[in-house]
Amino acid sequence: MSGETLSDTAYHRIKSDISEGRIAAESVLSERGLAEELGISRTPLRTALSQLESEGVIDRLKNGVILVRSVTVEQLFEIVTLRQQLESAAAARAAGFPIPPELSDLRSEMQRFVEGSETAFDAFWEVDERFHMAVARAARLSLLPELLAEQRAIARRCTLTRTYDSFTDQAREHVEIIDAIGAGDGEAARAAMWRHFDHVRDRFLQTFSGA
Known part of the structure; x- marks a missing residue:
């Protein structure tokens, strides 16, 4: 650099x-x-x-x-809760503006995962990061991307985040969020992002419990 x-x-x-x-x-x-x-x-x-x-x-x-230092499961769940609040509001706000091309492009990328395209954790993490940053930018919140980057960097250090090998459900949730933003439906976008983080929390709990 x-x-x-x-x-x-x-x-x-x-x-x-x-x-x-x-x-x-x-x-x-x-x-x-x-x-x-x-x-x-x-x-x-x-x-x-x-x-x-x-x-x-x-x-x-x-x-x-x-x-x-390790990142505990409790810290990971705290980050999920914080991001759920921030990003649900951001998704609702993003729906009030024209959908940017990067979110439309990401929808096509996510749809491939929904249809069964396989990927490794690190590769999906990069796509996932682009999605969440794109929503923050679409909401025209200039400080949010930096906050998310910091929280994601902490979360990634928790070994629990690296236990996934299938990302179909996450990608489907991303598509739902993008579609709600594209439709200009703020409440639907907020609800879709909120559900996404509920499911993220549930997936972590299932992994942690060995379910």
Whole structure:
């Protein structure tokens, strides 16, 4: 990324590795190992680690050990509840404006999953992120995408999010939301997004309980 410092690059690389599961929760990190892997000195690395610590991604224990923090199921459900409130309101608001081309394009993409197109978790996560960000932008809420990105990054660190291997239901719910927004029906869009997060919560509970 143009203009990035060594500490910026290290920060983004380590955070991405943690968010995407390449570095597992509760892992112990070695400054020496990270510095060698990233090809940088300890000074910019420590700046990156300080930023990750301030964000609650890692902990530096009293003995100096650096530990990757886990995200609990309770925290995950709190994020679901927060996003349900914010994104339901955003969907209703988005229905008051002309539907943007990116949401129409995403509908076609989601329909392929509804019809049985298979994908891996990381690939669907990227499409899912584009969908939720597109709804926020369609609502013309400039601060919401950044808030969602932050909450999604935390949620992705919870191992419970990586237990899915089928995304048909989620894609179908996304299509319903897009259709309601496209129809200009704010209440239907709000209700469809609210149901979507109810189902997200239910799917997590079923996975957690082993059902």
